[in-house]
Amino acid sequence: MLRNASKTHVLITSVFLFIVIFIIYFYMKASPPLRLPVLDFGPNEDADFINEKIIKTQDCPKQSAWSIGDLTMKHGLEYAQPSTQKGRTDVNAVTNWNAPLVWEGTFDPVVMDEIYMKMNPRIAVVVFAVGKYTRFVKGFVESGEKHFLVGFKVTYYIFTDDKESVPKLDLGKNRNISFLPVPSAKRWQEVVLGRMKWATLTIDKQIRNEADYLFMMDIDSVFHNRFGAESLSRLSAVLHRGYYKAPREEFPYERRSQSKAYIPAGAGDYYYTAAVWGGYLEDMYKLVKYCYEQSEEDAKNNIEAVWQEESHLNKYLLYNKPTKVLSPEYLWSDYDQVPSDIKVVRISQLIKNYAEVRPNGGHR
Ligand SMILES: CC(=O)N[C@H]1[C@@H](OP(=O)(O)OP(=O)(O)OC[C@H]2O[C@@H](n3ccc(=O)[nH]c3=O)[C@H](O)[C@@H]2O)O[C@H](CO)[C@H](O)[C@@H]1O
Numbered sequence: 001m002l003r004n005a006s007k008t009h010v011l012i013t014s015v016f017l018f019i020v021i022f023i024i025y026f027y028m029k030a031s032p033p034l035r036l037p038v039l040d041f042g043p044n045e046d047a048d049f050i051n052e053k054i055i056k057t058q059d060c061p062k063q064s065a066w067s068i069g070d071l072t073m074k075h076g077l078e079y080a081q082p083s084t085q086k087g088r089t090d091v092n093a094v095t096n097w098n099a100p101l102v103w104e105g106t107f108d109p110v111v112m113d114e115i116y117m118k119m120n121p122r123i124a125v126v127v128f129a130v131g132k133y134t135r136f137v138k139g140f141v142e143s144g145e146k147h148f149l150v151g152f153k154v155t156y157y158i159f160t161d162d163k164e165s166v167p168k169l170d171l172g173k174n175r176n177i178s179f180l181p182v183p184s185a186k187r188w189q190e191v192v193l194g195r196m197k198w199a200t201l202t203i204d205k206q207i208r209n210e211a212d213y214l215f216m217m218d219i220d221s222v223f224h225n226r227f228g229a230e231s232l233s234r235l236s237a238v239l240h241r242g243y244y245k246a247p248r249e250e251f252p253y254e255r256r257s258q259s260k261a262y263i264p265a266g267a268g269d270y271y272y273t274a275a276v277w278g279g280y281l282e283d284m285y286k287l288v289k290y291c292y293e294q295s296e297e298d299a300k301n302n303i304e305a306v307w308q309e310e311s312h313l314n315k316y317l318l319y320n321k322p323t324k325v326l327s328p329e330y331l332w333s334d335y336d337q338v339p340s341d342i343k344v345v346r347i348s349q350l351i352k353n354y355a356e357v358r359p360n361g362g363h364r
């Protein structure tokens with residue numbers, strides 16, 4: 001009797017459990033999938049573009065371990081009183097989405113360093129030196145040691161096809177170099193665009209575990225003055241020196257609608273350079289990967305954006321506004337005279353013989 005009763009009991013419990021599992025299964029199937037928070041989308045987005053980015057955001061494995069925290073400052077720090085009346089009047093120091101536009105005279109380096117240094121981010125600098133561009137490594141790194149985020153933890157990730165030709169470099173405390181092998185190239189366009197692919201793969205494999213913050217930079221440049229913590233934000237982009245006073249019609253955006261980098265006439269905030277950009281590691285990962293994937297799409301359609309990854313970068317930043325815009329002080333060029341609104345040249349592109357230095361000659 002007891003045996004029978006317990007048998008029936010087991011049977012009823014099993015049926016009950018089965019029904020519960022069945023209901024849970026169907027409920028889960030019917031509910032929408034979990035979504036991570038997505039990027040802020042600009043108002044001009046078309047639907048396709050947004051869907052594409054939702055997928056990409058989900059691809060992102062985790063949010064940055066590091067982010068700019070409380071802007072706390074120790075007692076007793078001495079610095080000039082900030083004014084509500086005086087400041088730069090010859091330039092605009094704020095964007096129309098209320099992000100800082102950074103120029104000399106809009107920040108106090110003493111305050112900046114005090115606030116940011118204690119957050120102690122690990123900063124990755126991704127640069128490529130392929131073919132004859134290895135000659136620029138020494139000047140870039142040695143000047144970086146004097147001026148680039150001095151006092152911060154910095155690792156230069158140098159992607160090169162010829163490590164042997166890079167001379168030994170002296171580095172400061174908490175500063176490192178990591179060489180990464182990449183193939184040689186027949187076309188300079190391959191290197192320039194290849195940067196997006198190699199950087200995506202290497203962030204995935206390695207850099208993600210070693211850095212909190214990432215800069216992408218051109219190697220053919222030399223630092224001349226402070227390039228400090230005032231440049232840090234979730235996503236910081238630099239105004240291209242050639243177009244910072246130009247009307248948007250003159251921006252060299254991609255204008256062919258067949259390209260993924262297409263920006264229609266009448267649209268645009270600024271024209272940003274692809275030679276210096278930086279941000280939190282995962283935000284940069286998303287953007288670097290975006291440039292890689294968009295240029296791959298273009299390649300499938302037999303088109304290459306007019307300024308390669310720079311065109312894709314500009315498209316992204318139009319619809320996903322940067323959190324800081326850096327003035328052309330953050331990338332000037334030895335080709336150009338320094339105008340009066342550029343009070344400090346922090347880093348400058350070297351004059352180079354494009355035809356000599358590039359594998360397939362130059363176009364400038
Ligand atoms: C100031 C500025 O806006 N720079 C952009 C402009 O660069 P540039 O005209 O300054 O191009 P570039 O010749 O410096 O090439 C960009 C970078 O790619 C690497 N490299 C290139 C060729 C090569 O054979 N080996 C090699 O290592 C190297 O790190 C170099 O600094 O246009 C390029 C695309 O056309 C990129 O958007 C650059 O960021």
Ligand SMILES: [Mn+2]
Nearest residue numbers: 218220275349
């Ligand atoms: Mn360059």
